[in-house]
Amino acid sequence: MNGIIELDHVSKIYKIPHLKTDNLKTYLLHLRKMRKKEIFYALKNIDLKIGPGQFIGIIGRNGSGKSTLLKIISNIIVPTTGEVTVRGKISPFLELGVGFNPELSARENIYLYSAILGLTKKQILDCYSDIIAFSELEKFIDMPVKNFSSGMLVRLAFSVAIQSNAPILLVDEVLAVGDAPFQEKCFNVFRDFKENGKTIVFVSHDMDSVANFCDRVFYLKKGEEMAAGKPEEMINRYQKDIGVH
């Protein structure tokens, strides 16, 4: 199945109250103050259309709304206005290994994490040996992951995540941790995915990989989509704006 993402005039407004509270007492004591709110646009009027087999890069400074955008695409937060259409299952690589439990062994975590990513029991059993082979962690499979290094954790999580077989992949700066050979291995996987017609959205500050992989780049500036176009062009504009070169 092919993955399609469409955003139509999507805005995300955060209403920030003058007094922020997470308890009932303050809320009741300061009812009037709570109603005064500052409006902040995390995303403003974003239109986006991504078809099957596209490798899309999203660049922009911190706070420009990249992560908000990914969260809206993956249905973690809902937009205030606008329409989001996503066809096809999403495999989020937003933060690898976020569902891991440190007390559990690598084996147990593989089952847990694949369930979180939406795999069925059968799918997991089918690809279990592939996961372990890819992660190169055979020896440590019954060790609690609290003893793993951060590199090992990423390897384990990445190996599970690529099995999810979803047509859409959201990748948010996840490859920063692994060593060079493993990063190379990951990029090979992404190349394969791309050839197989998967839709990939890649958020990164690493301009080299963006230039290397993406067909098209969106440059986000303060929540408003500045521009979309060829990678080199967008990267140049971005680097000019932040004062590199």
Place this chain on the structure above:
Amino acid sequence: MRLKHNRPSHSNYYLITQFTITDFKLRYSHSILGYLWSLLNPLLLFGVLYFVFSVFMRFGGIEHYQIYLLSGIILWSFFSETTSSGMMSLMTKSSLLNKVYFPRIIIPLSSTLTNTITLLLNMVVLSVFVAVAKVDAHPTVFFAVITLIELVVLSMGVSLLLSSFYLKFRDLSHIWGVFLQLGFWATPIIYPVDIVPAKFHILFKINPMARLIHNFRMVLVMGEMPGYRNVFFNFIMVAMVFVCGIVVFQKRQKYFAEWL
């Protein structure tokens, strides 16, 4: 605002069982001894209350007071622990809420199921007590199963309600703690209903926990079936709480990631 997320083949059942089993394993840290520790608390409470209320003061006229007391404690502590941990369940999985999408309702549901495993183990302990106390076996015992199912569904509904409000109002845990304290004494767990003046009986009629505990003991110890009206009313009460929980939860769930 419109959202169309077309997500086939998300295996929700598998995720529920994974969460449930993982939480259970972690709670009892992979050991059978872990479960025994968790039994210590209700058994200690039982021991103390039994001593106080059958040696110091005596409630006359209760057949098999130890079974009466223990079943009340087990059912109540299930309710109290399930709703308290259910309330926190979204918070304890907050990192997931922020990063991965799956139906949020899975979290409080599996939290309730984890506690249900403990409840079933406690039922084994209770049946040992029942055997030792030489309570006659009644065919009505099958109805106890229905009562337990109602108890689980009721606790699930309350957990859904509490968890969806807890993210916004963190002091709810204190309020609920006080409420549970009150509920323990407002439910006939240690005392028989007939020592309470009739004008307060309305308290037990509108309290679903009092009704469930009462039915449970009735079919287990006395071998009497509850009347049709009683059964019907319990069913309606439990269903209302559960449906209310689901509706409120589903309405609020889209903002969970923002409230963390």
